[in-house]
Amino acid sequence: MSRYRPPRTAGTPLITPEGEARLRAELHELWHVRRPQVTQAVSEAAALGDRSENAEYIYGKKMLREIDSRVRFLTKRLEKLKVVSERPSDPGKVYFGAWITLEDEAGEQTRYRIVGPDELDLKQGLISIDSPLARALVGKPLDAEVLVQTPTGTRAWYIVAIEYRDQTFS
Structure with a gap:
């Protein structure tokens, strides 16, 4: 072998x-x-x-x-x-570098930041732009529903807040 x-x-x-x-x-x-x-x-x-x-x-x-x-x-x-250090032209949508607060169907909220694959750290809430969740989030506006295929089946989240450094959109 x-x-x-x-x-x-x-x-x-x-x-x-x-x-x-x-x-x-x-x-x-x-x-x-x-x-x-x-x-x-x-x-x-x-x-x-x-x-x-x-x-x-x-x-x-x-x-x-x-x-x-x-x-x-x-x-x-x-x-x-x-x-990538500049803010996107439309800060009301999810793009690279955004902090996103998601709410699942049970009402639990989680917060993630979309970063590069070299920065991945789930304990700090940093997810890779290459991950299925991040790919589903990119380009979505506030209050959008996001469906992601997980090993346990399809899960739905709702975008509750989008933040870029010192700006917050909720």
């Missing part, structure tokens, strides 16, 4: 200014803080002698490969991303 796995699709190349700042901070942390620390540890471990049986050396080299891989990914990804 082959170990080949096709590359994962990168997703929509959009990002919020906050998301770009987080990725740049991670890149800076990896390149200017973590990598020099690990490099120093590997040098010290190599000075101890036989590298083939030196767990600290082997682990350090593995960490360097992981850091370098992530740095390459972040560098290439940041070059391709388009930062």
Whole structure:
């Protein structure tokens, strides 16, 4: 059986200014803080002698490969991303970067922000623009009903509020 796995699709190349700042901070942390620390540890471990049986050396080299891989990914990804910082021309509809308050049929409200795939964090209410819910929401006005196919069946939500940074539409 082959170990080949096709590359994962990168997703929509959009990002919020906050998301770009987080990725740049991670890149800076990896390149200017973590990598020099690990490099120093590997040098010290190599000075101890036989590298083939030196767990600290082997682990350090593995960490360097992981850091370098992530740095390459972040560098290439940041070059391709388009930062979306301006408000849409029609702020009464849902677009990228919007905070949306949804109400389900039971009356429970949830709040999500549509962001790029690199910023996805459900605990903070950040959903990817590539997700089925976000795709169903984009372009919809306030008070619109949104139907989304979920693993448990079709669910309906109603758009209760749309916010873009300091503007609120409800």
